[in-house]
Amino acid sequence: MALVHEAAEVIEVSEDLEISYRPQKSFAVRSECSEANVEKELGKTLETEGNIVDLEDPDEVIKVYKIADNYFIARMIENVDRSLFEGRKNQERPFSSPISLDPVLARVLVNLSEVSAGDSILDPFCGTGGILIESGLCGIDIHGLDVQQEMVEGARENLEIYGVINHDIRQGEISKVDEIFDQGFDAVITDLPYGQASRKEGDPVEKFIEVAPELADKVVFMSDQESLNGLEPEFGVYVHKNLTRYIYLID
């Protein structure tokens, strides 16, 4: 649910608001359309002798979205509490650095890897631990590597502040990753070194692309490059006008 604000189940798709659905109990209509009076109009259609409109504490919230010429009428299922991510932002952590990945983007990468509790992952460029924190909070068995000892210690400190005490973070070079970790993983998830803030020794990115598919069946990584060694990204994430990050999947 990293990028999701709310989830709603579609009940009907219609060119007008004359739908057949009727709520059983109290309800409120909340519109995401730019048109006026949608809430009022749909509220009248949905009202029966057995239900009432309750704007304060409804049993059911009916959402209306307009996509092209169709109204999507949906029943609200979940409002995602996004404040949880705020508490894990870079500036809130005991060890921070400008290279730290935003927790929302870190969670997106973890979700795309399709790992679940009990699975294992490796972040071979773990930095301050952004991806390891999000994975650890999902109950995943986490392993990290970074060439800088300062990052290794900082990532451990960050993990522990969020209550993730089982971790395996080692200092070392990507070129030696298969000797350092003598095991395979369910996924390799990482944010590649980029710009001047990240140290590059003997082309770590090239080495990563060569070695990652041997370490796991699923590889998810983020880069600032729009294409990389013949690979094309699945998604582009606009950060600001001078920076778009690209998400690559290999499986």
Ligand SMILES: C[S@@+](CC[C@H](N)C(=O)[O-])C[C@H]1O[C@@H](n2cnc3c(N)ncnc32)[C@H](O)[C@@H]1O
């Ligand atoms: C973009 S940062 C990762 C940031 C991280 N996702 C976070 O949330 O803090 C890339 C990391 O790769 C590490 N790195 C650079 N070259 C490396 C290499 N050859 N082997 C292992 N780690 C390396 C850097 O020290 C840096 O911490």
